[in-house]
Amino acid sequence: MRLNPALTNATNLLFKNSYPFSPLLFPRHSSTNLLVTGLSYDTNETVLRDAFEQHGELIEVKVICDHVTGKSKGYGFVRFTTETSAATGRKEMHKKIIDGRRIRVCYAHKQA
Numbered sequence: 648m649r650l651n652p653a654l655t656n657a658t659n660l661l662f663k664n665s666y667p668f669s670p671l672l673f674p675r676h677s678s679t680n681l682l683v684t685g686l687s688y689d690t691n692e693t694v695l696r697d698a699f700e701q702h703g704e705l706i707e708v709k710v711i712c713d714h715v716t717g718k719s720k721g722y723g724f725v726r727f728t729t730e731t732s733a734a735t736g737r738k739e740m741h742k743k744i745i746d747g748r749r750i751r752v753c754y755a756h757k758q759a
Contacts, residue, residue, distance in 0.1 A: 679706070679733045682755040684722045686710065687746035691719070698745050699725045703732020724755055 683695065696708040710723035727733040733754075741752040 678754045678756075679727045679730055680755040681725045681727070681733055681737055681752055682722065683725055683740075683750055683752050685748050685750045686719055686721050686723060687748045688718045688721060690723075690746045690748075692723070694746060695723055695725065698743070699727075699736050699740060702727075702736035702739055704728040 681699075686695070690710060692708045692710050695710055696705060699705060699708070704727065705725060706728055707726040708723070709725075711720045712718060713720055725736065727736060737752045737754065740750065742749055744750070
C-alpha cells in the first residue's frame, strides 16, 4: 500500500513545527459562556447569579427549565463580560455546592 505523497507532505508540514503545542492537538478553550450542570431542580437564575457574580461582571444567567412544570432541568448557562472572569468563575465554582448539589462547570461550546 502506497501513501499519497501530497497527503504525506501536507501532514508533515502541518505537524512539523507544531509539536508539542499545536492548536490542533490542544485547542484553546476560551469563552465567556459557561455551562453549569448538576443543578438542583429548585435552583433559579437568582441563586445562580449570586453564586457566580463574585467572580466577575455577568451579562446573562439562564437556568434551563421544563416548559410544562417550570422546574429546572438541572443545568444552565452563565455568560461573563470577559474571558478572564469566565476562566476564574469556571475554576473557582467547579465542584462547589449550590442548593445542596455539587455542580460541574465547563466552557459552553456552540453547536454546529
